[in-house]
Amino acid sequence: MTVASAEKRAACRADGWWGDVTLDAMFRANAGAHPARTALVDAPNRADFAFGAPRRLTYSEMAAEVTRLAGLLTASGLARGDVLMVQLPNISEFVTLYFAAATIGVIVSPVAVQYRSHELRTMIGIVRPRGFVCATQVHHADHVGVARPLLPADCRLMTFGPNPPAGAIDLSAPGDAAAHPVPAAGGSADDIFTICWTSGTTGVPKGVPRSHNHWVAIAAACYEAARLEDGAVLLNPFPLINMASIGGITMCWLKTVGTMVLHHPFDPQIYLRQIAEERPSFTIAPPAVLNMLLQNEALLARVDLSSVRVIGSGSAPLAPAMVRGFQERLGIEVVNIFGSNEGVSLITSAADEPDPDARASIFPRRSLFARPHGAGRGPNIETRLVPPGGGAPIEEEGVAGELEIRGPTVFEGYWDAPDQTAQAFTADGWFRTGDLFEIAGGGRHYRFVGRSKDLIIRGGVNIAPEEIDQLLGGHPLIAEACAFSLPCPVMGERIGLAYVPRGEADLTLDEVTDFLRGKDMAVFKLPERLFRLPALPRNVTNKVMRSEARAQALATLAGAAETAA
Known part of the structure; x- marks a missing residue:
């Protein structure tokens, strides 16, 4: 399924942000170029929160697994354009499943492991999946028992892990990939690859469809802000369900032919152990975690953090003291990231703002957005501020306005929700983020003010x-x-x-x-x-x-x- 208009596709291609290469094609090219390089590393405590021993997969091993799973998905009746809902923790099977689905054009709709029937019932009703994948064994959860009664009659239950339930397709079972041939690829980079979900904390969850090209366009900002190199090791502690994990880590992993080290659930001891043992140069973490780590002198003293050059953080305002502390005490640059599943992508690196105190609260406004190497002149995101009640765009400093965005990173509308989509976009095609910013720094920057719905009056x-x-x-x-x-x-x-x-x-x-x-x-x-x-x-x-x-x-x-x- 494609959702972008012909006009948008033409404009995004002309600016060099969209093309014809799908994410599965990118992965296959990487596997062909570096078959022996390590692609995926499971968390060392995998058996504690899920099942099985931790795995380390080379690119060639991962490619074989992708082919095997693609064949099983095809044999189960899934075809291009079908939705596959996935509820898995951060294990290597989750990543391989993404690319197996991409191989045959199936849309992945990932959901959080914490979701239960209340959330799943609504989400299943919105996307009407043809398949549902979960693990048979997850700490403190019975995903099979919760999901199975909710699935439509034409939706196949598929599982990873020991003791698969009767009637389910066992994706963990070893088998001959040749027994389930994969159909020839016929997809487009404009096809929908994922349907991620808004948080749903303020109402009914909304599905956010994004194409291969959407993900490619948004990758450049994080990739360049972190100054990643070929073969980068990336530590991923965020669930593989949203912008931070897919756009912030997985896309950078694709671009660098890197090694993705998985982590779940967040545990500071294991997180620091993985830094010491796997030697990542880039990772992401929420502000509360970074604040906690910086305050724990004894914990930091026991771990060698010298491999980490950059940490991306966001989802909440950053404390200037934390950003400054990581830079001055540990020599680690904290990059300020403001993103959303819908396509917001504002990132401030040390190159944009050397002062760590200022970097905690400002973002580039114009002509500072990352661009594809050697591509056209258009930014990967256009922004403007408008008064919360409507009106002409704001150009003066210090006046709070709602951020509106458009461009190749931005989705085109919520899945099967025309009314919500109409409310979310302006008549001239800008997405209303609901986030309040003000212009600062002589017109060069935005400063985050807050969410419009959170304002105290x-x-x-x-x-x-x-x-x-x-x-x-x-x-x-x-x-x-x-x-x-x-x-x-x-x-x-x-x-x-x-x-x-x-x-x-x-x-x-x-x-x-x-x-x-x-x-x-x-x-x-x-x-x-x-x-x-x-x-x-x-x-x-x-x-x-x-x-x-x-x-x-x-x-x-x-x-x-x-x-x-």
Whole structure:
């Protein structure tokens, strides 16, 4: 299935971002050029969270496995354009399955291992898969038992792992690839390769279809920001289901004919062990993890991190103290990444902004986007800011506006959701991200302000909670914090703050507000209620769920009111 208009395809090809090479063709070329190079490395604790011993696959071994799986998918009745839903942890089988599906033109719709019937029922209803793949053994989960009753009659259950259930297709069973011949490739780079999912924390999940060309176009930004070289070793701790893992690691792996080291679930001890043993030059990690690592002097002292040159981080504002700490103490550059499944791709490297404090909060605005080597002049993403309520594009500095994007990295609409697509795009074809930025640095940069739906409106003044979060990232007694609105009959809304302490001591409101005053924050932005939590609520992609933190705070207030009554 192709979704881009003829006009967009022509423009993206003219600018050099889209072409005719599919991702499976890229992989086959890599395997042919470097058959003995290590392609995939499983996490050393694979048997603890899934099944089987960790595997190390060369490119030739991976290519054979891809061919075998492609044959099995074909024999099971899957054909070009069919959707294959996949619920697997980060194991080597997941990566090979992606390319097996690409070989025969099957669309992969990956879902988080944490999802249960509530989420899966909706997603299955949207994409109507012809096949569903899961593992027979995953720590603290029964994926077979949860998924099987939800599958349509024409959807085949397929499994990896021991003791496959009756009636399922056992993808782990060894077999002769010749017994299941793979049909000749007939796909296009414009065909849909994946349907990933929005987080679904604010409503019904939405499927985001992306073609081979979409992924190729978005790869360049991360690849060039990280300055990756041929044969790079890449440590991937993000689930293989969304932009961070597919666009940030897998596409870089394809471009460098690299080695992908898999990690799951996140465990700082094993993560650092893999750095010491596998010697990656690039990895990604969420801000909370990097903050935690930098604070653990004893843990860092035991591990050799010298192979790591660059760490990509994003999904939440970066604390300037963290970015500066990695650069000055460890000699590691933290690249600031702001991305989304729909195609946002803003990246700030040290080449864009040498000052680590500034790099934590700004992104290139114009003419600084990565371009394909030797290709045309168009950027891989066009951006503009517009007032949240609509109006002419914003050109002056310091005025918050919603980021709108278009270009070869941007998808064309949600899967089978015309109403949601119409709401998400402007009449002239720009995607409304819902993210608020302001122009900074003499017009050269964007500064992230927050999500439009997360704005706190106190006394008629808009306050971005992310700004408060970011400043508190440098507080010596706070591990992480999350600001949100609280209802107020006088001011409309007031500012609540959920925090996780660093250590056991409680904080007072005065200690928090004095710290923020020391950062010269406006008084009207200071938190007015504190809520101590053991951990901030997060979704499956490790983003803080601000709405859930707010709900917990409101429940605490309601309980206190009942007790007082």
